[in-house]
Amino acid sequence: MKRLVDDFKAMLPNQSDAIPITIEICYSFGDLLWDVADTRPIMSVLCTDPAFTIRSSTHLLAFHRMQNEIRYYLGYLPYGPSKYEIGVVESVREAVELALAFLQGEGLSEIEVPRQPRMKLC
Numbered sequence: 001m002k003r004l005v006d007d008f009k010a011m012l013p014n015q016s017d018a019i020p021i022t023i024e025i026c027y028s029f030g031d032l033l034w035d036v037a038d039t040r041p042i043m044s045v046l047c048t049d050p051a052f053t054i055r056s057s058t059h060l061l062a063f064h065r066m067q068n069e070i071r072y073y074l075g076y077l078p079y080g081p082s083k084y085e086i087g088v089v090e091s092v093r094e095a096v097e098l099a100l101a102f103l104q105g106e107g108l109s110e111i112e113v114p115r116q117p118r119m120k121l122c
Contacts, residue, residue, distance in 0.1 A: 004065040005052040007092045008099075019103050022055045029053065029062035031086055032071040034118065042066065054099060061099055070095050072115070074102050083108060087117035 005025060027050040051064035055077070062073040072095060075084035085108050089095050098113040108120065 003049050004063060004070065004092065004095075005050070008052070008063065008096060011092055011096045013100075019056050021103065024053050024055070025050050026053050026062070027051060029064055029073060031073050032062060032064045032066065034086070035067075054103070056103055059103055061102060063095055063099075072098060074098070074108060082121075084119075084121050085117050086119045087115050089113070089115045 005023065009023065027046045029051040032051060045066065049065050051062055054061040054063075058077055060073070060075045060077050060079055064071050069088045070090070070092065071086070071088055073084065073086050076082050089098055094113055094115065098111065098115060101111045101113055102108075
């Protein structure tokens, strides 16, 4: 199985014109484990298809494919109790579109990419 991070990077447009970002594997992003009481059964998923973060100077995003969903976190830096959104997108293409819209400065309520927010603090 291909990793979500690899599929995501393959769909990103040429980054030379975009906002500088850093993409890093983080294996697990706690806010995306909203329905996982015991992580032991999913440990192999965390290693074979790990979560990853995307950072710019002002934004923090995380994506993780878990239980047949692509889950996301969109928030601002510094990380903490500020505006954020957690939810699910249907495809890698929507994950990339969502990330680009957010990184380019669209507000959470202005982003038109189809998604299912699970939690939102605006």
